[in-house]
Amino acid sequence: MMTAAASTFGALLKRYRRAAGLTQEALAEQAYLSVRGIQDLERGRSKTPRADTVALLAAALGLSSEEHSALATAARPALKGPPPPEGARVAAPLTGEALVPLVGRQGELTLLAQFLAGVDERGRATPPLLLLAGEPGIGKTRLLEATAQQAVARGWQVLTGGCHRGGQEPYSPLLDALAQHLQRLPPAALSAALAGCAWLGRLLPELGDALEPLAVDAVALEQERRRLFAAVRRLLTNVAGPAGTLLVLDDLQWAGPDALDLLAALVRSSTPLRIAGAYRDTELHAADPLGHLLADLAQARLARQLTLGPLAPEEAATLLDHLLVDMAAGERGEAAGVLQRAGGVPFFLVSYAQALQQGSSAAVPWDLAQGVRQRVALLPAAGQEVVGAAAVLDRHAWLDLLVAVTGQPVEAVLAGVEAACRARLLLEDGDAVYTFAHDLIREVVVADVGAARRIVLHRKAAEALERTRGASPEILAYHHARGGATDKAVSYLEQAADQAWTQHAHATAEARYREVLARLESLGRSQQALRVREKLGEVLNGTGRYEAAREVLALAGEGYRTAGDWEGLGRAAAGIAQAHARGGASAEGLARLQPLLEELERGRRSAAPAALYHWWGVNLVNVGRYSEALATLERAIELARTGENQRTLVRAVLSHADLLQRLGQPARAVPEAEEVLPHAEELGDLEALLSLLRNLAYTHALQGAFGTSRSYIDRALELADRLENPPNRAFTLAIRGWIATLAGDRPSAQADLDQALVLDRPLDRSWYSPYVLIFQARLYLTEGDWAAAGAALEEGIALAERSGDLQALRWAAATLAEIEILTSHPAEASARLVPLLDRPGLQECDVTMILPVLAWARLELGQPDEAAETVEQALGRARPEGMRLALVEALRVRALIALRQEQWDAAAGSLAKGLALAREISYPYAEARLLCLDAAVWERRGEPAAARERLEAAGAIFARLGARCD
DSSP states (O other): OOOHHHHHHHHHHHHHHHHTTOOHHHHHHHHTOOHHHHHHHHHTOOSOOOHHHHHHHHHHHTOOHHHHHHHHHHHGGGOSSSSOOTTEEOOOOSSSSOOSOEESOHHHHHHHHHHHHTBOTTSOBOOSEEEEEESTTSSHHHHHHHHHHHHHHTTEEEEEEEOOSSSOOTTTTHHHHHHHHHHTSOHHHHHHHTTTOGGGGGTOGGGGGGSOOOOTTSSOHHHHHHHHHHHHHHHHHHTOOSSEEEEEEEOGGGOOHHHHHHHHHHHHSOSSEEEEEEEEGGGOOTTSHHHHHHHHHHHTTOEEEEEOOOOOHHHHHHHHHHHTTTSOGGGOTTHHHHHHHHTTOHHHHHHHHHHHHTTOOSOOOSSHHHHHHHHHHTSOHHHHHHHHHHHHHOSEEEHHHHHHHHOOOHHHHHHHHHHHHHTTSEEEOSTTEEEESSHHHHHHHHHHSOHHHHHHHHHHHHHHHHHHSOOOHHHHHHHHHHTTOHHHHHHHHHHHHHHHHHTTOHHHHHHHHHHHHHHHHHTTOTTHHHHHHHHHHHHHHHTTOHHHHHHHHHHHHHHHHHHTOHHHHHHHHHHHHHHHHHTTOHHHHHHHHHHHHHHHHSTTSOOOOHHHHHHHHHHHHHTTOHHHHHHHHHHHHHHHHHTTOHHHHHHHHHHHHHHHHHTTOHHHHHHHHHHHHHHHHHHTOHHHHHHHHHHHHHHHHHTTOHHHHHHHHHHHHHHHHHHTOHHHHHHHHHHHHHHHHHHTOHHHHHHHHHHHHHHHTTSOOOTTHHHHHHHHHHHHHHHTOHHHHHHHHHHHHHHHHHHTOHHHHHHHHHHHHHHHHHTTOHHHHHHHHGGGSOOTTOOOHHHHHHHHHHHHHHHHTTOHHHHHHHHHHHHHHHHHHTOHHHHHHHHHHHHHHHHHTTOHHHHHHHHHHHHHHHHHTTOHHHHHHHHHHHHHHHHHTTOHHHHHHHHHHHHHHHHHHTOOOO
């Protein structure tokens, strides 16, 4: 029978709710209670409202102290037990309702309050990420609940989620937190929350028509990861409360690398967002993705960690007293021994207390697993069956799935669920959804389900998921694999890998493809594995793992050859050629693939694909075989146009433009690259777009347009970050460092080049590696650290010789020759440069940069006529090619020649032109060097004051650059 007190409480609660303008659903969400719980309270059906439940309702309704007191007074006759003990605090739960009061943890609660406030006791900003670490059951989840409760009271919108073992999607638990929040929103609120979030459809396809339409061809796959992350940030901004949005994420030790990438992006964003998380440090290794993330964020001062230990003995006693408040002193049995056995671990205390309350006559064992088994054994048969099925279904068990998996009538399953909920083994987690009170319980239960029965349950779960709901490929693969349906498991696992790759969850994609390969090979399905190997090779190439890509694709190629699949062999060969080109092994690649290309070109075989010609051409460029490369790339362009292969067409054109620039034809190269740039953007081909932007940055830098060059390289670096390809990123950073060196921004140059070296050192050295060292050496040269510059160049030359990269050899040789001249070894400089001059029939851009240095070397060797001839050749080439960097250097050397010959007017004329050009393009290092020579001219003219003025100006520039005069 309904009591008068309960009826009064329900009426008062309803009045306060309506005054706050909240629906029952909205109040349930803000108070972290179930909708059914709110309904039962308002109707007087709930007979056991707790004091902490009343506190949650008061906080969610924003009641004044008087109103809170009135609500508590109305509820008091029906309250179960006394108010929480001294020192206990009420917290908002992750699990759907308040479990136990929070006892102790004073220091942690203070830090949680500071975390939400955004400042510590000294007024310093607190990091946006707070992580609770500790062993299982130590109280991490309970403190997260406290954080959520505080956040609700402070005006934060709180979204909660958690990870689990096995079968979860790449972006869990963040994806789960978003989905659970959106499912609770009414239509109008859902529409507002999803405004501008069209890309969420890639992650949450069930949103369907609620999202704005997404243009089909607006963005291709490689760009989607950034857009997905941006959509998540936009959603979290849309749903924010007055204070912002708080993400509460539990069990992060099981989060995959892609979820952690999204988490890192959110932490680094400017969104009004804070993230509280928890993980088991007993299950975390230094090499795990979470460990790397924590190290990076801690170093950047974006994260703080609290490691939880056991409760103090007096705190544990207080908690246990509260848990056993309904038991008479004589009924508590072994409660005194529980404190010693639990060791202050809160979850152990809860488990022991619940076992005692269920009336178990057996001693509660120390081993937690045995305690879980004891509680399961006390359930009726229906409850035991439901708990076993729920354990197989993993973290969340829907009622309809439990019915399908157990094969029992709905009423029998409901009876079993209710018994399990009463035993606190399962908890309601929404309408007709149940979860284990703790994952440790699920692990113990699932281990106790017999092996044969587990197979049957997994099989039924997979079949039910296929029939009743749109489960992810990961989940379906997980259940089919454990249910013995190998074919279906492999199929879904490959789908999961494909999905992860399109979502740019690169680590997940690689792991899934490797798992598919292992399963196929164990089944002897080598031919079926070929296409999967090809996909894995694409992932490895795309992430800079070139040697591994060659090995995987070589196996695929051999398999295709055996099967007589020449198209497949051509695709594999293209991937191998790409790996050689980017991996700094072009000479080896050309030798290895030449017979295959000839075989594919013969009439009895299908023609080699355009992609193979493209990467073949890139390898030819890398080893300096420019004439052959030009013809090969033009063949690739022709084939790509005929086959309507836009991706390969864009890449072949950009490689062709790069080659034209190397051949000293920037007037053709730049327009060709700029013309294909929008097509690369349209296709969303991030790698092609990155190469185009980088090439344009390089060409504009040679032309002295540093501002334009910097804008291109900044855009390129954004793409390199999104591609997650370390060699590519190192090369891009090195170019930006070189551009900063030219523009006189030494701090930026040093930062970029240092970062590039850190990225490149641990890697298998790639085609990009010599350039990182060469550009570092250019900075050392300006600083006057010739020994460091020489060491870097020697290493860079060795790498360039190994890869056969003529361009890198010329750049390194020119810089090393300059050091040799400065250290009085001009003969070595000349001997180094002469073999690298133009090949017959070619006029090459890199040689134009070498000629001023060669002219300087010849002057120092006492060959002024040869020096003058060489410098005039440099000037004649640099002007039409628009290479103002080479032009400035050539004017400096021509002035130096004139000075040695005491031709003061000629020297002054060259210096005036050089200074004007250096100032026009803002090239301060060259300007300072020219000023030093100009001072010598004025000194010779008998005007020491003018000479001193120029020397002082040069000295000021050198000081500002951190450089020194020759």
